[in-house]
Amino acid sequence: MHAQRVAAIVLRQFYLIRGSPARVLPLFAWVTIDMVLWGFITKYLNAVTLSGFNFVPLLLGAVLLWDFFIRVMQGVTMAFFEDVWSRNFLNLFATPLSIAEYLSGLVLSSIATSAVALAVMLVVATAAFGLSFFVYGLMLVPFLLVLFLFGIALGIVGSAVVLRLGPAAEWFIWPIPALISPFAVVFYPLSTLPRWMQYVARLLPPSYVFESMRAVIAGGAVSGRGLAVGGGLDVLCILLACWFFTRIYWHAVRTGLIARYSAESLS
Amino acid sequence: MSTVLSVTGLRKEYGNLVAVDGISFSVGRNEIVGLLGPNGAGKTTTINMILGVLQPSAGTIHVDAIDLATRRSRALAHTNFAAVYAPLPGNLTVYQNLRVFALLYGVKNLAERLELLLGQFALEPFRHVKCGVLSSGEQTRVGLAKAMLNAPRLLLLDEPTASLDPAAARDVRTRIRHFAARDGGGVLWTSHNMYEVEEVCDRVLFLSRGKILLAGDPKTLPREHGKQTLEELFITVAREPLALEGA
Numbered sequence: 001m002h003a004q005r006v007a008a009i010v011l012r013q014f015y016l017i018r019g020s021p022a023r024v025l026p027l028f029a030w031v032t033i034d035m036v037l038w039g040f041i042t043k044y045l046n047a048v049t050l051s052g053f054n055f056v057p058l059l060l061g062a063v064l065l066w067d068f069f070i071r072v073m074q075g076v077t078m079a080f081f082e083d084v085w086s087r088n089f090l091n092l093f094a095t096p097l098s099i100a101e102y103l104s105g106l107v108l109s110s111i112a113t114s115a116v117a118l119a120v121m122l123v124v125a126t127a128a129f130g131l132s133f134f135v136y137g138l139m140l141v142p143f144l145l146v147l148f149l150f151g152i153a154l155g156i157v158g159s160a161v162v163l164r165l166g167p168a169a170e171w172f173i174w175p176i177p178a179l180i181s182p183f184a185v186v187f188y189p190l191s192t193l194p195r196w197m198q199y200v201a202r203l204l205p206p207s208y209v210f211e212s213m214r215a216v217i218a219g220g221a222v223s224g225r226g227l228a229v230g231g232g233l234d235v236l237c238i239l240l241a242c243w244f245f246t247r248i249y250w251h252a253v254r255t256g257l258i259a260r261y262s263a264e265s266l267s
Numbered sequence: 268m269s270t271v272l273s274v275t276g277l278r279k280e281y282g283n284l285v286a287v288d289g290i291s292f293s294v295g296r297n298e299i300v301g302l303l304g305p306n307g308a309g310k311t312t313t314i315n316m317i318l319g320v321l322q323p324s325a326g327t328i329h330v331d332a333i334d335l336a337t338r339r340s341r342a343l344a345h346t347n348f349a350a351v352y353a354p355l356p357g358n359l360t361v362y363q364n365l366r367v368f369a370l371l372y373g374v375k376n377l378a379e380r381l382e383l384l385l386g387q388f389a390l391e392p393f394r395h396v397k398c399g400v401l402s403s404g405e406q407t408r409v410g411l412a413k414a415m416l417n418a419p420r421l422l423l424l425d426e427p428t429a430s431l432d433p434a435a436a437r438d439v440r441t442r443i444r445h446f447a448a449r450d451g452g453g454v455l456w457t458s459h460n461m462y463e464v465e466e467v468c469d470r471v472l473f474l475s476r477g478k479i480l481l482a483g484d485p486k487t488l489p490r491e492h493g494k495q496t497l498e499e500l501f502i503t504v505a506r507e508p509l510a511l512e513g514a
Binding site: 097 | 372
């Protein structure tokens with residue numbers, strides 16, 4: 001692994017973002033809108049339920065964590081799409097760059113862009129709606145870590161799908177977070193789901209984060225084992241995602257798709 | 268003459284279609300070899316395999332005695348290429364693109380190298396211009412500057428002067444000749460401009476239907492096959508390859 005080659009992938013993303021308001025704005029615009037929208041919804045719920053229960057850490061906190069996961073995933077896929085859109089694969093993969101270096105570059109780019117989104121969300125949620133992260137305590141760190149790793153894994157899988165199916169397949173990638181959100185138990189406890197959905201949910205690392213988050217807010221004990229399982233699943237997901245991407249890449253090299261990517265398929 | 272590229276029994280099949288049919292050739296240090304042939308003969312397929320972006324069905328490729336199949340990164344660090352169908356990303360400036368690719372190729376004394384190439388390829392006025400807004404000739408010069416970033420042992424040029432005016436094309440030919448003579452690199456050059464091939468190449472390989480049909484000195488090869496010019500020989504290869512098979 002050569003740090004210089006990883007840095008080249010990150011530098012390319014930095015140049016692209018720095019020179020383009022169209023790339024800078026989405027880093028914080030959508031998450032800000034989400035924070036504002038859900039902030040008012042939670043305020044309204046606090047006002048009408050009369051139970052004294054504070055929905056802010058429950059709902060707004062869940063939205064913040066879920067948006068962070070989405071930004072991490074999209075951080076990887078967007079960086080990959082830049083090479084799709086500029087038809088850069090031939091130039092890129094004819095260099096000494098390895099797959100591990102390329103994916104590392106995409107992940108580092110995602111860390112930078114998702115950190116911006118997280119910072120903006122924290123400021124808006126705290127300043128405008130009084131979301132205090134002291135509620136979660138130190139558990140916020142493993143929450144973010146589990147979601148980050150899962151976002152990376154899904155981002156790599158999404159990139160592999162587009163590499164295999166061609167540029168038009170990017171429309172398969174955008175709805176992935178929405179598709180898995182019912183199983184990720186972002187807004188409701190796992191027990192709410194029917195049995196078969198619970199089995200699926202237990203395979204998704206985010207479900208352990210959101211279950212733990214609700215336990216913290218309810219004042220109960222957080223299942224360290226649950227979060228460890230979530231982390232373990234994350235590691236497995238990342239390994240499988242890297243294996244999947246590598247297989248797709250070598251398929252593209254074998255068939256010639258890398259060199260003629262705009263054709264989408266060679267059949 | 269030591270070898271910078273050694274290709275042995277190279278073959279590429281797509282199902283029943285054989286794009287490259289067991290070709291063997293080499294490129295020596297300080298040598299410019301022309302890879303000629305009609306459209307669809309297998310030139311670009313061969314170049315893509317040497318660049319590591321297309322896996323051969325059979326055969327071996329060694330760049331500077333490094334096996335591409337087993338030590339890909341190391342072999343590609345000694346290689347570079349320019350092709351009209353692979354422009355650098357249009358949404359980065361000339362300098363940004365060159366800097367990114369210099370990092371990818373592990374170029375040492377990066378800033379110094381970039382300044383040298385910007386000067387050599389007359390790109391100084393376009394340093395902060397996005398590649399996408401350059402003329403095709405200017406983009407070709409940026410591609411050639413990228414190809415020279417790592418002072419490659421093996422330089423692959425797929426129709427490098429296709430979109431250049433005659434003066435710029437001559438300048439590029441001179442530069443490539445100097446590169447081969449002075450820097451000790453070997454060049455594999457494809458072109459449909461037979462005048463250019465005759466002027467630049469030390470040796471040519473005529474490819475037809477994935478096989479090397481003829482090989483030799485571009486200045487003497489036409490007469491050896493009863494033709495007046497290289498262009499005439501090219502047309503014969505394109506239209507009647509069977510007449511030359513086994514020649």
